[in-house]
Amino acid sequence: MNTSTLLKKIKYVLLYIFSLIIYLFYIVPVGIIARLYKKPLKQDSNWS
Amino acid sequence: MYTLGISAYYHDSAAALLKDDKIIAAAQEERFTRIKHDAAFPIKAVNYCLEEAEISLSQIDSIVYYENPTLKLSRIISNHIKNVFKGFFLYMDTFPQYLLQKHFIKRNVTKILGKEAAAKLTFLHHHTSHLASAFYPSPFEDAAIITMDGVGEIETTTIAHGEGSNIQIKKTLEFPDSVGLLYSVFTVFCGFKVNSGEYKLMGLAPYGQPKYKDLIQDKLVKIFADGSIKLNMEYFNFCHEPRMFGEKLEKLIGIPARTSESPLTQEYADIASSIQDVTEIIVLKIAQYAKTMTNSKNLCLAGGVALNCVANGRLLKESGFDKIWIQPASGDAGTALGAALHHVYSCKPRTVERENTDSMQGSYLGPQFSDENIEKALIKLDLSFTKLKPDTLIEQTASLLKNDKVIGWFQGRMEFGPRALGNRSIIGNAQSPNLQKQMNLKIKFRESFRPFAPSVLEEDVEHYFQLQCPSPYMLLVATVNQDRCLNDGISPNIESDIHQVRSDIPAVTHVDYTARVQSVSKKTNPKYHALISKFKSITDSAVIINTSFNIRGEPIVCTPEDAIKCFKLTHMDALAIGNYLVLKEQNPSNKEEIDEYINSFEKD
Numbered sequence: 001m002n003t004s005t006l007l008k009k010i011k012y013v014l015l016y017i018f019s020l021i022i023y024l025f026y027i028v029p030v031g032i033i034a035r036l037y038k039k040p041l042k043q044d045s046n047w048s
Numbered sequence: 049m050y051t052l053g054i055s056a057y058y059h060d061s062a063a064a065l066l067k068d069d070k071i072i073a074a075a076q077e078e079r080f081t082r083i084k085h086d087a088a089f090p091i092k093a094v095n096y097c098l099e100e101a102e103i104s105l106s107q108i109d110s111i112v113y114y115e116n117p118t119l120k121l122s123r124i125i126s127n128h129i130k131n132v133f134k135g136f137f138l139y140m141d142t143f144p145q146y147l148l149q150k151h152f153i154k155r156n157v158t159k160i161l162g163k164e165a166a167a168k169l170t171f172l173h174h175h176t177s178h179l180a181s182a183f184y185p186s187p188f189e190d191a192a193i194i195t196m197d198g199v200g201e202i203e204t205t206t207i208a209h210g211e212g213s214n215i216q217i218k219k220t221l222e223f224p225d226s227v228g229l230l231y232s233v234f235t236v237f238c239g240f241k242v243n244s245g246e247y248k249l250m251g252l253a254p255y256g257q258p259k260y261k262d263l264i265q266d267k268l269v270k271i272f273a274d275g276s277i278k279l280n281m282e283y284f285n286f287c288h289e290p291r292m293f294g295e296k297l298e299k300l301i302g303i304p305a306r307t308s309e310s311p312l313t314q315e316y317a318d319i320a321s322s323i324q325d326v327t328e329i330i331v332l333k334i335a336q337y338a339k340t341m342t343n344s345k346n347l348c349l350a351g352g353v354a355l356n357c358v359a360n361g362r363l364l365k366e367s368g369f370d371k372i373w374i375q376p377a378s379g380d381a382g383t384a385l386g387a388a389l390h391h392v393y394s395c396k397p398r399t400v401e402r403e404n405t406d407s408m409q410g411s412y413l414g415p416q417f418s419d420e421n422i423e424k425a426l427i428k429l430d431l432s433f434t435k436l437k438p439d440t441l442i443e444q445t446a447s448l449l450k451n452d453k454v455i456g457w458f459q460g461r462m463e464f465g466p467r468a469l470g471n472r473s474i475i476g477n478a479q480s481p482n483l484q485k486q487m488n489l490k491i492k493f494r495e496s497f498r499p500f501a502p503s504v505l506e507e508d509v510e511h512y513f514q515l516q517c518p519s520p521y522m523l524l525v526a527t528v529n530q531d532r533c534l535n536d537g538i539s540p541n542i543e544s545d546i547h548q549v550r551s552d553i554p555a556v557t558h559v560d561y562t563a564r565v566q567s568v569s570k571k572t573n574p575k576y577h578a579l580i581s582k583f584k585s586i587t588d589s590a591v592i593i594n595t596s597f598n599i600r601g602e603p604i605v606c607t608p609e610d611a612i613k614c615f616k617l618t619h620m621d622a623l624a625i626g627n628y629l630v631l632k633e634q635n636p637s638n639k640e641e642i643d644e645y646i647n648s649f650e651k652d
Contacts, residue, residue, distance in 0.1 A: 015144040023139060027125065031132025046276035047207075047219040 050107055052097065053388030054090060055114040055177070055380050057150045059243050061090040062381035064413075064464075065097035065108075066388045069396060071185070073100035074413040074464040076381045079606040084652060085243055086603075089160050090384075096415055105165055112391045114383035115174035117151050119201035123223060127287055135288035172387045174200030175351075176215070178375075181386025182350035183210035184393055185407045186373040189400050191346035192338040196331070196353035197380075198228040205276075205334065205351075209342040213398035215390075218341045224287055225279050227330050228353050230269060233284060233292045234323040238316045239306030242292070243352075244652040250358055251498050253324035254560035255541065256317030260301065261325050267300060269326065275333030309651070312497065314541060324358060331359045335367035345370040350386070354378040354523070355466065357564050361525035364517070376411040376521035377465035385464075410572030411521060412471055414462025417608050422626040425608035429616070432634040436627055442575070445624045446582035449592060452480045453621035454491055456597055458611040459575050463604070467522045468596035469566060470503055470576035472604050472611070474620065476593040478502055478553040483593060485547050487555075490619040493646050494600040496547075500593045501564040502556035505580050508590035509567045512553065522566040522594075528557050553591050566594055601649030617645035 053064040056077075064074035073096065078084055080092035098105060124146065128139050149156075158166040172180075178195040193208040193215065200206075204226030207219040235245045238252065265271060270278040283300060286292045298304050303315050335347060347369040354360065355378050364372050375382050419435075426433045436444065448455055453476075460471045468474075474491060476483045488496045501522050502512070509515050515526035532551045551557040558564075570577040584590040597605045599618060605611040608625060615623040615630065616637050623630040 012144070012148075015148060016140070019140065019144045019147070022125075022143075023128070023136065027128050027139070028132055031129045034129055035132070041278070045272050045274050046221060046225055046278050047274065048222055 049109045049392075050101065050103060051388045051391050052094065052108050052111045053114065053177075053384040053386070053391075054094070054111060055384040055387070056089045057087055058380055059085040059087050060379050060381040061087055061093070062377070062384040062464075063090045063093035063097050064385035064388050065101055066392055067101065069184075069389070069392045069398070069407075071385065071407060071409065071413060073097040074377070074385050075415065075462065076464070076603075078603040079414065079462065082603055082610070084601055084603050084649070089156060091160055094161070100415070105161060108165070108168065110391055111157070111161075111165060111169045112387040113153055113157075113169060113171045114177040114380070114387040116171045116201055117153050119173070121146070121151055123199075123202045127223065131288040138288055138290060141290070170391065172390055173203075174383065175203045175206040175220070176217075176390060177383035177386035178350040178378075179206060179208050179210070179215050179217075179386065180390035180393070181377070181382040182348035182354075182373070182375045183208075183215060184213075184386070184389040184398065185375065186346075186348045187400055187406050188346040188348065188371070188373065190344050191348045191373070192335075192342040192344045192369070193348045193350075194334060194338050194354075195349075195351040196227050196334070197351035198232060199223045199226055204228060207334070207338045207341060209344065210348065213393040213396065218338075221276055224281060224284070225277050227277060227327060228351070229284075229286060229292075230277075230279060231323060231327055231353070231356075233286070233297075234319060236292050237297070237301070237305045238320055239308045239310060239312075241308075241652055246352070247355070248495065248498065249320045250324060250356055251558070252312070252317055252320040253358070254321070254558055254562070255497065256314065256319070256321030258322040258325040259318045260322035263300070264322055264326050269330075271326075271330055271333065273333070274337045275330060275335075277330055312495070327353070327356065328359045328362050331356070332362060332366055335363050335369065339368050347372045348374070350375040350378045350382060352379050357523050357525045358562075360523055361562070364524060371517070373406060374521065374523045376408060376463075376467065376469075376523065378523075379466060381465065410569075411464050411469060412461040412573070413464040415606065416461040417626065419626045419628070422608045422628055425612055426625075426628060426630065429609065429612045431612060431616070431630055433628045433630045436629055438575070438627060441624055441627055441629060442579050442582050444629055445579055445622070446586055448622050449475065449477050449583050450587050452477050452483060454483070454487060454619070456611060456615045456620050456623040456625070457576075457579075458597065458605065458608065458623065458625040460573075462606055465521070467566075468594065468604055469520070469522065470568060470573050470594060472597040472606075473503075473594045474597050475503070476500075476555065477587075477589075478556045478591040478593050479587065479589055481549045481554045483555040486619075487593070487595065492595065492599055493618075499558040499564070500556050500595050501566055502553065502591045503566045503568050503576070503580060503594040505577065505584065505590040506567040506569045508584075509565065512591055513563060513565050515565055518567040518569065519565045520567055520569060520572065522564055525562045525564050528553065528561050528563055533557075533561050553589070555593050556591065599646060599649065601652045613645070617642050
């Protein structure tokens with residue numbers, strides 16, 4: 001395996017670890033809190 | 049001042065180049081790479097645009113990217129927050145890839161076009177790019193603008209008001225409540241592919257009855273009086289799975305989703321009919337709401353849903369707008385043009401010179417090839433050919449058409465957008481009762497139920513179709529005039545009624561007596577107009593079949609080499625390319641070569 005392929009693989013692994021960290025430490029806690037405070041459904045229109 | 053617009057990394061990557069506010073060139077990357085819906089950075093399309101303008105990249109003043117990657121990232125994260133736990137595998141599958149390939153656009157541009165180009169890069173919102181592509185080239189000073197697609201950054205539908213050079217957004221509908229995605233779900237359900245099968249679903253709909261319409265409205269989508277919608281996400285999986293729906297939807301519909309290439313039964317035609325009806329209801333309500341919001345007489349449309357020409361036909365009749373203009377490259381390719389136009393008109397006033405004339409130049413914005421280039425390609429690919437004078441070529445082509453021959457017609461600049469409009473087209477005699485079947489199965493190698501569109505002289509539209517306005521971009525469906533129809537009133541059936549003769553132009557009359565009309569104007573395409581005029585003079589018919597010059601799964605041909613190859617390896621009878629006429633009887637091909645060619649493209 002040459003150096004550039006190795007660096008690419010390391011980059012992929014780091015990216016996956018980074019994504020997992022975001023998931024565990026941002027998406028999961030915020031997601032749990034968001035479930036507790038659900039917005040009421042709009043009754044007559046859904047435009048923003 | 050030169051402005052380059054770019055769309056990339058999702059589907060139908062494209063580039064468009066403006067000199068001041070004049071469109072110099074625009075093309076999709078797929079035409080050059082020969083990969084259908086190519087999502088790669090459109091470097092070949094960019095290079096073509098530069099060649100067309102005879103400038104170098106350093107002479108470009110601004111580069112505008114069609115969407116904002118930061119907003120897109122925030123939508124992706126917020127979607128996973130809403131679907132926490134359920135979407136973990138989708139997240140781990142897509143998020144790192146998104147970061148790696150699609151998020152850091154400036155870095156990608158630096159790599160591909162260089163630092164100097166990256167310094168000129170700005171970003172626009174996805175739906176603003178669509179809105180700009182719909183309004184700025186239109187012939188209107190003032191118009192309501194609607195964009196509907198799957199999803200942009202966050203928005204799925206946007207209503208805006210365009211006045212002069214100003215576009216003001218009035219209302220938006222946000223992900224996941226999307227009419228485009230709803231249609232795509234049923235496209236997949238009926239066994240077709242997202243982003244290419246929607247057209248097939250629309251073509252399938254008239255074979256069915258809207259038996260599932262009430263079920264869809266009761267259980268799947270709540271349609272509010274103002275046209276906004278709320279999807280019942282219990283039945284859709286696209287927020288947390290790669291698959292768009294699960295077993296719950298199949299149970300609700302009562303039949304399993306159709307697998308690709310399996311036989312099409314009546315139930316799927318009924319499903320297609322139902323979702324088409326529901327889509328039309330939503331689109332009409334949105335348009336009526338846009339009218340009350342903007343009080344404008346004119347409507348401009350863009351976004352993938354605007355390619356639903358059946359819905360467009362209803363909008364024309366029932367929405368209350370006097371005039372409608374639809375961007376011919378309504379899909380994501382058109383956003384490259386919209387992004388560039390928006391940049392120009394953010395610092396320049398816009399004036400519409402003449403009503404009824406748009407600035408799209410017939411959408412003939414792609415490359416063209418000289419006779420010298422064409423002859424070189426014909427010699428290189430070892431074909432026997434005849435060079436003719438332009439008038440003689442038209443005469444001989446018209447005569448071949450009269451004899452029910454199928455002809456590849458390759459002339460002038462390539463079209464921008466998904467439709468072939470008479471420069472990269474396969475043409476035939478619309479009066480022939482057998483040509484639809486023959487062209488579908490032996491030339492296009494596609495499903496036999498699919499209809500063909502007519503090209504009709506602009507001045508003769510009303511003699512054939514119930515259409516009171518031009519339809520230059522093949523984006524309006526109209527009913528064939530009653531006096532031309534036969535056997536009216538028979539309920540269609542997908543399993544038995546595909547190839548019935550329904551009118552005196554049977555090859556272009558769909559099962560519901562409609563046609564997706566292209567009106568051909570002498571001003572925008574004089575050669576094509578002359579051909580149909582000649583055909584009319586010898587047959588008394590001003591209508592011919594026009595289908596894109598490609599086979600199933602292949603992008604529309606771009607170069608003479610692409611056209612010659614497609615001609616040689618299908619059952620077309622002749623090729624009119626530039627001023628050259630090539631006949632199949634002088635250039636036969638063998639079955640193995642044809643099979644190899646068909647299999648070289650992934651079926652869409």
